[in-house]
Amino acid sequence: MLDVWTEKYRPRAFNEIVSQSIAINNLKKFVKSTNIPHLIFTGPAGTGKTSTALIMAKHFLKEENLDANLLELNASDTVRMEYVREVLKNFVNQSLVKDGTLKFVILDEADNIPGQVQQALRRIIEKASNNIKFILLCNYINRIIDPIVSRCAVFRFVSLPKEKIIERLKYISEKEKLKIPSDTSDEFFNQLFFISGGDLRKAINTLQMAVALELLDNLDTNEILKISGFLDKKTLDRLIMALKSKDYMKSREIIGSIETLDSRNFIRQLVEILPSLNIDPKKIINLWTSIGDVDYRISQGADEGIQISALLAIVIENVQ
Ligand SMILES: Nc1ncnc2c1ncn2[C@@H]1O[C@H](COP(=O)(O)OP(=O)(O)OP(=O)(O)O)[C@@H](O)[C@H]1O
Ligand SMILES: [Mg+2]
Incomplete structure (x- = not known):
């Protein structure tokens, strides 16, 4: 056990x-x-x-x-x-x-x-x-x-900073004698931190899940993103393309094709990629307000599909 x-x-x-x-x-x-x-x-x-x-x-x-x-x-x-x-x-x-x-x-x-x-x-x-x-x-x-x-x-109590979370994860990895390939180790721990959002319990659980699912052997950090309800890198890249070319239907299709999407996780990823989207600088403040509103509405139980569709539309509207 x-x-x-x-x-x-x-x-x-x-x-x-x-x-x-x-x-x-x-x-x-x-x-x-x-x-x-x-x-x-x-x-x-x-x-x-x-x-x-x-x-x-x-x-x-x-x-x-x-x-x-x-x-x-x-x-x-x-x-x-x-x-x-x-x-x-x-x-x-x-x-x-x-x-x-x-x-x-x-x-x-x-x-x-x-x-x-x-x-x-x-x-x-x-x-x-x-x-x-x-x-x-x-x-x-x-x-x-x-x-x-x-x-x-x-x-x-405050959200734990990146270096503290990673330090604790490394400590546990050592105690558990995990074999983490050294060339991907940094990426792996960075990703666990991103997934955790400063929640050490979530970080530790994700690490244990990655071990249980034997994802460490051929460390594929994309798989870990996926099982944690995030978009994997390839899908994220496709989404960035669709958003930049203002292709609303395509962006919805991409999001719609993900079975395990967690909408609030998606919003965190979206925030991370904003700098690569050529947003009109004059509109960035309004966009942030909208993102905050959507996140709040979802936290209060609003229909996630509708909220995320609306969010994609707002982002595209603000892409230059
Ligand atoms: N500051 C911390 N230092 C060391 N370990 C921590 C810390 N915070 C969380 N953990 C780890 O995460 C697990 C959950 O922590 P804990 O139950 O204390 O969180 P919590 O703040 O009560 O969370 P919640 O609000 O969800 O109840 C702990 O068993 C421990 O492994
Ligand atoms: Mg508690």
């Missing part, structure tokens, strides 16, 4: 967390005292929030007390407020230790908790005794109600 590398290489100590030095340095100061505030970790996916929350909790808890003193809840558990109340009440009351041992509640995806439930949660946080510490994890802090935010110390 294959290990899941994101778990196998999940950081277990502060010094294994890559980047995030501002958050980590401050948290290290916090853990020196027992009087820590409730915490919110906010930032993009796969940047170390859950890992850091677990490290925090484990710093204060003995291994054998972990079950009794650490509660992990996910947003989907909180849809029924009654359930949350019950679970939290049990957790808080269980063997209340007199010596002030801390207990942790890690609330994952806190930004997906409905507003009503957040209000109830706020009261639970307010009333919780001093030894209960909440750690809320979220991607978008503006979806958490102010009264909760103001009761917590907020730590912002």
Whole structure:
């Protein structure tokens, strides 16, 4: 059975967390005292929030007390407020230790908790005794109600930079004794970074998938792009040609022929190729606005086919 590398290489100590030095340095100061505030970790996916929350909790808890003193809840558990109340009440009351041992509640995806439930949660946080510490994890802090935010110390996690992602991937490759052909190794890691968009979990998963599919032997970076829902280089080149010659039907045909297209990934690729498209410099700002709008609409569930068709039309309109 294959290990899941994101778990196998999940950081277990502060010094294994890559980047995030501002958050980590401050948290290290916090853990020196027992009087820590409730915490919110906010930032993009796969940047170390859950890992850091677990490290925090484990710093204060003995291994054998972990079950009794650490509660992990996910947003989907909180849809029924009654359930949350019950679970939290049990957790808080269980063997209340007199010596002030801390207990942790890690609330994952806190930004997906409905507003009503957040209000109830706020009261639970307010009333919780001093030894209960909440750690809320979220991607978008503006979806958490102010009264909760103001009761917590907020730590912002950032997308990981290219060199950090590649460094970690190389570390894992070494540990796993992967054979990456040296002539394509740079291209391979660059591509894994591009695919990840700064999400280390995605980068590690893509690396493991490439290994599982035996793509390393005859390293074909195009295959890796394809399985990750991007256009391979040849298709991308054909698309560039079609866009430059303002051939709208052709560009739609190319996009339509890709079964595994992920539209938001495609938008990232489009952004990368913009400089090669001879866009009228006076129109570039409007074009960026449109790209942002389309990306947003897709993120909100708009019909991807229609949005991408519209985007191709807008790009072609702005090609000189
Ligand atoms: N800063 C980091 N340093 C080291 N490893 C990391 C870091 N960020 C992510 N990882 C790797 O990615 C995996 C997922 O990280 P983690 O669960 O901490 O991300 P997250 O920020 O909680 O993401 P999400 O918002 O999707 O829950 C970890 O197991 C680890 O392998
Ligand atoms: Mg997480």
